[in-house]
Amino acid sequence: MRQRVIRVAVVAVLVALALLATPLALGIQTSFFADERDELERLSLAAAVHVSPQFVAGDRVELPAHERGTDVGVYDLSGRLRDGSGPRKADATTRLARGGAVTRGRGDHQIVVAVPVATGEQVIGVARASTGTLHVWHRVVLAWLGLAGTALVALITAVVVARRQARTLTAPLEVLSAKAGAVAEGDLTARAEGSAIAEIDQMARTQNTMVERLARWLEHERHFASNASHQLRTSLAGLQLGLEAAAADPDTDLRAAVGEALEQVRHLQRTVDEVLRLARTTPRDGVPTTTRPTAEVVEGVERRWHGTFAAEGRRLDFGVEPGGESLWIPDRTAEQVLDVLLDNALRHGHGTVEVTVREMGGVAAVDVSDEGSLTLDRRTVFERGATTARGGSGIGLALAREIAETAGGRLTLARSEPTAFTLLLPVTEPRQAATGP
Known part of the structure; x- marks a missing residue:
């Protein structure tokens, strides 16, 4: 029973962890990629701010500092990279930004965000920022490993608690079973002890009551033979003495002797009835x-x-x-x-x-x-x-x-x-x- 209780507790914890960890892992992945897109959009906006109106006339752009592994570049309307890093020709995401809206996309294992650069109401270029998905996946995997470690700690804790609770639940039952086995082997003095669990404590009290009644009945049965022999011995001795006296004396009144013997026999019958009643009753x-x-x-x-x-x-x-x-x-x-x-x-x-x-x-x-x-x-x-x-x-x-x-x-x-x-x-x-x- 102890192993069964542990298995039930472990399965329950595993189901709970699966139901909790799966959406949490998906949320981590979605959150990390969304954070990365927001960071790229921030870099693109910062690059667009550094583009002056003379960009059309060929002025160079001083781009803001960014992390290593991230490409930030400014493209003209023809799709040519003018300053910064990135593909020499504008990709599809960058070309879509020429329409005047911020665009996000993925391609060639990269995350791309493009922001239009406008002067007044006229778009004069596109600021583009991109980074590899491998970098984001690396962070996602590290977060997943942390989540798995937390789940493992929770599982180990659950196993320890389950073992302790199983021992708390099964120990009184094992003691109760041992007492019942002792009674089955003939030890009617064995009594179950109480426990902190109400249901098991009630079972122990019921078993003790049963054993006490069984012991009392067995004691009555065990004493029946000795009680009967003790009570019948005196009556039989009196009957024998009376019959022997009547047989030895030729002048004995036989009718009186038979009457006395019948009285002794009736007393014997009452004695048997009383001993039987005693064997069937309690005090x-x-x-x-x-x-x-x-x-x-x-x-x-x-x-x-x-x-x-x-x-x-x-x-x-x-x-x-x-x-x-x-x-x-x-x-x-x-x-x-x-x-x-x-x-x-x-x-x-x-x-x-x-x-x-x-x-x-x-x-x-x-x-x-x-x-x-x-x-x-x-x-x-x-x-x-x-x-x-x-x-x-x-x-x-x-x-x-x-x-x-x-x-x-x-x-x-x-x-x-x-x-x-x-x-x-x-x-x-x-x-x-x-x-x-």
Whole structure:
């Protein structure tokens, strides 16, 4: 593109120079020949002034000084050269001047001007001045060379300016192309820089927006498998534990065991739906359509997790403060986030785990605390990949915060020792709970 811009600029300058220089060159030629004829006429008039009335009687004429290479002479009416230099016999231009008018002409590579010499109203002779055209052409050619030199300087200047402008225009495009190539090779951190050209700057901003959205979507796709495995692992473990317990105890009520297994399967389905929704959405896309009272949500979570904590010799307490039981919250979001927090407390916490639901300034606040202490830095606790000293995938807390934010909520670390997390969820009206799949 850079060479194309230079070629366009050079062609434009050449066309402009041709359109300007051609008439200027013709004007130089015409002007120089006209100036030479005027100078010859001046010399002829000066010679005519020096002719006295006794010229007819044979008096000689003292002619004015003139440049070398110019002929100045005085002719009588018979066409004979009487004084000065020039052809011995009058030429056609000189003979025409005998009619009483100044005549101009060219012949034998010369420019000729003839002026009649009169006494009173009677022409008594002709003053003639002439010079070679080669002398005039020499001056014309020198002027043309000067014009060509000026045009050459203008062309060189145009090329230099064109190269600089082409570099100014193409450099941001080359950088933009390099950034696009880096993105095509997989570097989604590559961002185009701004430039002084508005159109290219707008293109860079558009490309950066596209890359940011692409990176966000790819991040969702890349995290989908890890999110799904993390969320399904706990539910599958609970289902397996319940089925194994029912199979090992011959006195187990099979109907109750099947009902519990079906409840676990339904929770698995909701988990899959929530993970799929998370993969297709971006943060703060809005509150999910299904909502239920906090009491029902807490009761379901307690049923799923009570046996798991009991098997580990841990205590799990649920409580709803006055006014909190009537709050309608996004049930699937609350279930998924509480599953993460309870699994995190079971694996990395100590002692009794308490889950408390309360109303706080128009939103529902769910506190999950245990008797352990957080070993992670508060600033990195929700970063994906951050793990504790006791091991872990580093996915759970980051996933829980993402799930909460997609529902318009927020998950925060309330304190590090003893560990406590607070989940804030938007509250909806009971009449909105009827909508849902």
